[in-house]
Amino acid sequence: EAGVAQSPRYKIIEKRQSVAFWCNPISGHATLYWYQQILGQGPKLLIQFQNNGVVDDSQLPKDRFSAERLKGVDSTLKIQPAKLEDSAVYLCASSLSRRTGGPSDTQYFGPGTRLTVL
């Protein structure tokens, strides 16, 4: 079974530039998550999709970050414009969860995209 795919793996940009990350979840997984992991910290959830609808985006800085999940499969996360503090690893994860409410099940993570903002 193929895992969660992410691209690019690394990205270096200057502040105020734009950047986009792509994620392809495990086939059949209804729920997709984007996390931000700053060096030395645990991942922080940015946005969660159930199929192509947003379940939780309470920690997404909406003035500069946006995300979409087309047709309930692939997803893109965009930052525009980037700031120095956006330097982090951006992780995508997916889970099977098909219920509209209830406990989470096991999340499967991609390798992440390491973003450096200069």
Add this chain to the structure above:
Amino acid sequence: KQEVTQIPAALSVPEGENLVLNCSFTDSAIYNLQWFRQDPGKGLTSLLLIQSSQREQTSGRLNASLDKSSGRSTLYIAASQPGDSATYLCAVASTDSWGKLQFGAGTQVVVTP
């Protein structure tokens, strides 16, 4: 607001010793707790998931316990090997969210040959 703490931040043990990793959380109203492993430059790999109704979960050399009332979980790794060197993170899914995990900062483990 749920807070998850992992102590110590780093740990070094000789090969063959048992590893004991600790995780504490402030709100006992949880659905489950998960332990992950993270290797440098890679994503997270799920190790164990303990439902709130369970006391422990085992997989091979790994055993995780959960004491919801005291807000603690412990991950035991028996007979450690150099390949166990990684960062171990715990994460809690609280009942006021669905699928939203609150992570600790992790414990970096080095197993020396």
